[in-house]
Amino acid sequence: MKHVSLIQFLIEERRAGRVNAELSLLIEVVARACKRIAVATNKGAIGGVLGEAGTGNIQGEAQKKLDVISNEILLEANAWGGQLAACASEEMEDPQPIPDMYPKGHHLLLFDPLDGSSNIDVNISVGTIFSVLRCPDGVTEPTAEHFQQKGTTQLAAGYVVYGPATVLVLTFGHGTHEFTLDREVGSFILSRRDIRIPEETGEFAINMSNQRHWEAPMQRYIGELLAGLDGPRGRDFNMRWVASMVADVHRIITRGGVFFYPLDAKIRSKGGKLRLMYEANPMAFIIEQAGGAASTGRERILDLQPTGLHQRVPVFLGSKKEIDIVTHYHREADGAQG
């Protein structure tokens, strides 16, 4: 079988008029940075990269050393390339401008440099999630406000899972594609083109320890799945929860399933657990491009008008039929209340 590298794939996409040269170069730079994060992650304890950094991020969460290292790798790699007007990250309160000594480009990059970082110390898959937006015309010093664009405006989105293999999943809005890192050669190789998520599934992912805090429609939906063969759904469902969104989403991209981080009483005041701009939006774009659905339980994620760079939202994504059912339960409950 003839291998197609990420670079070849990007050239083909350019020739087909689906990606411009600047965006294609930006993705190459991000992919190169992620290869460096993969190397750092793979070193584990002998690289001195495990454990706490002793700092907190903007959301008051303790940072792991690898959170900080991955953030620096992505910032450094992207500063000089000339494709970006600014970067924003989970680890920084405000967007980072491109230093004056480097040329500026027309894109905005958002990322969660190391998603699932509480799993690093136990050697479970972690990942990087990113989203690319166009910098509004005429804006030379982008602020948080310029990043607050609806998910439907994303030009590209992707994630990299640092697991048994390092895998990049990417979309430009023309399907979702997977690339596997060939470590010896140092290249990402196309391993699945045009991924399709099955519409139906028998597998769900949720942190069940929060069950007592969920809203009534969520209790109803999960209750029905747990009731199995004898319940209203008439079949048994299986459950998985890695607690690294990238790993849970990658399983869904591979064999179907649904992932939920719903609103619950503990996080209601924050709006949810997961971040809209660099977790929910890119994952929603990837999932929709693979034939799945992504919702807050009430609205399509990609249609949300962001109100803050670090805004949190409930996330429901995966096989379309299940997302439709659980969204219907939420709307029905809202209608009954209203």
Ligand code: AFP
């Ligand atoms: P960390 O990056 O702090 O480990 O959080 C991971 C995450 O944002 C997402 O990747 C998981 O799906 C989710 O949080 C896990 O949350 P719980 O620990 O509440 O199950």
